[in-house]
Amino acid sequence: xxxxxxxxxxxxxxxxxxxxxxxxxxxxxxxxxxxxxxxxxxxxxxxxxxxxxxxxxxxxxxxxxxxxxxxxxxxxxx
Numbered sequence: 001x002x003x004x005x006x007x008x009x010x011x012x013x014x015x016x017x018x019x020x021x022x023x024x025x026x027x028x029x030x031x032x033x034x035x036x037x038x039x040x041x042x043x044x045x046x047x048x049x050x051x052x053x054x055x056x057x058x059x060x061x062x063x064x065x066x067x068x069x070x071x072x073x074x075x076x077x078x
Contacts, residue, residue, distance in 0.1 A: 003031065011070055023067065030066045034073045 008027045014020050063072040 004028075008067060008070065012067075026067055030071060030073065034066075 004024065004027055008023065012023065014023065060077045061074050062077055063074050065071075066073055
């Protein structure tokens with residue numbers, strides 16, 4: 001709850017409960033699928049599809065906005 005409040009809700013003006021539910025759902029998805037968590041080897045709670053093991057130095061990195069540019073999720077494009 002602290003992360004949700006500090007990193008998300010403190011920066012947004014929310015005018016309805018339906019918008020609050022939408023924001024919380026989007027933040028939970030971002031938090032569980034994109035961020036490293038404390039623990040052994042800092043695993044991601046809900047891993048995305050298999051990531052390529054070989055990283056190509058010349059590949060481009062693209063950022064996807066989360067919560068209206070409040071956060072970003074970055075992916076390497078092959």
